[in-house]
Amino acid sequence: MSVTTDFAKQFIENPYPFFKLAREKAPVQWYQFFNVEGWLITGYKEVEAVLKDSRFIKEAREVASSEQLNSISENLMPAVNLTRNMMLFRDAPNHTRLRGLVTKAFTPRMVDRLRPTIYEMANYLIEARKGQEEHELIRDFAYSLPVMVITELIGVPNEDRDLFRKWSDSFLKFIDINTTEKDWEEAAPDLKDAGNYMRELIAIKRAEPGNDLLSGLISVSDSGDTLSEDEIVATCLLLLIAGHETTVNLITNGYYLLLQHPDAMEKVKNDANLLSNVVEEVLRYDPPVLMTTRWIACDMELNGQSLKEGQVALIALGAANRDETIMEQPEVFDIERKQVKHLSFASGPHFCLGAPLARLEAQIAFEVLLKHFHHPELIEEPTRRSNIIFRGFEALKFKATVE
Ligand code: HEM
Numbered sequence: 001m002s003v004t005t006d007f008a009k010q011f012i013e014n015p016y017p018f019f020k021l022a023r024e025k026a027p028v029q030w031y032q033f034f035n036v037e038g039w040l041i042t043g044y045k046e047v048e049a050v051l052k053d054s055r056f057i058k059e060a061r062e063v064a065s066s067e068q069l070n071s072i073s074e075n076l077m078p079a080v081n082l083t084r085n086m087m088l089f090r091d092a093p094n095h096t097r098l099r100g101l102v103t104k105a106f107t108p109r110m111v112d113r114l115r116p117t118i119y120e121m122a123n124y125l126i127e128a129r130k131g132q133e134e135h136e137l138i139r140d141f142a143y144s145l146p147v148m149v150i151t152e153l154i155g156v157p158n159e160d161r162d163l164f165r166k167w168s169d170s171f172l173k174f175i176d177i178n179t180t181e182k183d184w185e186e187a188a189p190d191l192k193d194a195g196n197y198m199r200e201l202i203a204i205k206r207a208e209p210g211n212d213l214l215s216g217l218i219s220v221s222d223s224g225d226t227l228s229e230d231e232i233v234a235t236c237l238l239l240l241i242a243g244h245e246t247t248v249n250l251i252t253n254g255y256y257l258l259l260q261h262p263d264a265m266e267k268v269k270n271d272a273n274l275l276s277n278v279v280e281e282v283l284r285y286d287p288p289v290l291m292t293t294r295w296i297a298c299d300m301e302l303n304g305q306s307l308k309e310g311q312v313a314l315i316a317l318g319a320a321n322r323d324e325t326i327m328e329q330p331e332v333f334d335i336e337r338k339q340v341k342h343l344s345f346a347s348g349p350h351f352c353l354g355a356p357l358a359r360l361e362a363q364i365a366f367e368v369l370l371k372h373f374h375h376p377e378l379i380e381e382p383t384r385r386s387n388i389i390f391r392g393f394e395a396l397k398f399k400a401t402v403e
Contacts (some may be wrong), residue, residue, distance in 0.1 A: 008034070012384045015290060015391075016331070019319035028303040031314065034388055035180075038312030039296070039305070042319035044326045044343070046303060052348035056294035056313055057091045063295045063310040076184055079191050085234030088242065088350060095349060101227050102235055102353070105216030111357045114153060118361055121148045122368040129372075129402045134379065137252055137396040141369070146247035149361055154236050155205060155212025160197070164240060167194040171241040172387065191237075198233040213239075243354045249288035249392030250279070250358060251365045256396055257282055257333055258366075259378055264335045269370045278335045279362045284342035285333045290318040290391045292346060317343045318391065376400035 011018055019042055022029065027043025041047050050056050057063070083089045087098040125141045135141075147168065151161050170190035201214065209215040217232045227235065258265040258278075268274040294313045299306070307313075321342045322330040345352035352358070379397040 008386075011388070012386055015318060016322060019316055019322065022316075023319055023323060026303070026305075028305050030305075033314050036293070036312055036314060038293075038314045039302075039307055040314045040316065042316045042323075044320040044323035044341075047315055047317065047320035047343055048347050050294065050302075050313055050315055051343070051346050051350070054092065054349075055297045055300060057297045058089050058095075058294065058350070059091050060295055063297060073181065073185075076181070076188060078195070079184065079188050081230075082191060082195065082234050082237065085228075085231045086238040087235070087353075088238055092349065097225065098227075098231065098235070099349070099353070101220050101222055101225065102217065104222065105213055105220045106239075106353065108356060110153070110213065110216070111360060114149065114357070115360065115364075117152055118145075118149055118364045119368070121145055121152075122364055126368055126372045126402065132402065133399055135373075135398055135400060135402075137255055137398065138248060138393065139395065142248045142251040142255075142365070142396075145251070145365060146244050146361060149247075149357070150240055150243045153213050153357070154239065155210050155214040156201065163194075163197065164244075166190065167237075168240055168244040171237070172245055172390065194237055194240075195233050198236050199229065202229060202232060239354065242352070243357065245390050245392065246288040246354075247358050247361050249390060250282060250362045252393050252396050253286045253288065253391065254278065254282035254362065254366060255369060256382065256393065257286065258370075259376060259398065261333055261335075264333070265370070265376075268335060268366070272367060274335055275363045275367055276359070277337070277340065278366060279359055280340035280342065281333065281335050281337055282362070283344040284321045284340050286391060287318050287321060287342065287344035288391060289344065289346075289389060291316050291389055317346065372402050373400040374403060 022031070022040060023042040027046045028039055028041055031038065031040040033040060041050055085098075087095050087102065090098060122141075122145060125144055129135055129140055143165070147161055147165050151158075151164055156164060167190050170187040171194075202218065205212075205215045205218055209219065214232070214236060217227055217235060220227065258268070264278075268278050292315050294315060296307050296309060296311045296313060298309050301307070321344065324330050327337075327341055345355045345358075377399045379399055382393040382396045385392050385394050
């Protein structure tokens, strides 16, 4: 992906002034946004309505022309087929069926059971920092924790965790709206490797089921319906993609905000009851997933605009979260805000399936970081990653004593 224009640079650095202007001009407007031309939706009410409206869909082939579909090159087909088995890229009734089956295996109890393991993993990562004065949050903590958690959840052996780190990086390229076909082609071999790996692991778990999500996905059934092997592979890879970069960014964006607001950091350090509010305010103020997209399934009117079948909706979750018509002083980072309203986990049928896990991981991460890192100070202003959809940093370097 190339970030060449001044607009791209400014947007990646700080998208919120642009979102504010766009929202004030019109919460629904036609816009040429990076590689995509479509309806940019920036108002809270409008974003929420669109996410809940079944006329805004995920499946491109329902609306794309046969010319567009035939233009997909042969070596991208395995990747395209893989996404066809991921609930995030499907609509009802296929989405309802897939999500229903996966929800039976990925239960709140399973997430809660991970609590002591997440503490253990976070403390293990902190232990390695003792005696060091300079730290890089992503490399030393925020990148590893979600991979450890997601691989533990799925049931991937510890020694294979590093494979998942590499694959997770490649998968991101499939999701950004600024990626080129070349990016996709480069990522395709990793997708293939990941798929083959998951098939081998499924065979192992079939022979010897464990207490993990993969074993649960293999055995789950609903009125005789079960998940096919392709669907299990796609689901595990979706959980990896959806649950990794997002959580890295939540932890890093959040710790950066606390470094910028030392009073808030001090308050939450002394009052653990604030931790859950901190997580919600970080999600609202600087969300890990800034935008998402939908296809428009039929001609319609929205906010006085005529939307046409086959066009794209660019849904700016990060813009909705700062809509002054639904909250006071949205530009202020306030960890004591009452009832934080945000759409950072989306809304409607695709509402983030991993939200309880993401919240738990982030709360534990902030708790452990605040407990062990003392007198933290930024070493240099961090650089943003050049991804439009996911909002995070390349690195976050700071000094602190660790106890
Ligand atoms: C801070 C962390 C996270 C954020 C901000 C986040 C955000 C989101 C958003 C915005 C969506 C909806 C996208 C759309 O409608 O186009 C989504 C869907 C999803 N997320 Fe998350 N996510 C996070 C963590 C996780 C974790 C930890 C997991 C799993 C372990 C996960 C699993 C999923 C799945 C499976 C979907 C698809 C749901 C569906 O299509 O029905 N997410 N997430």
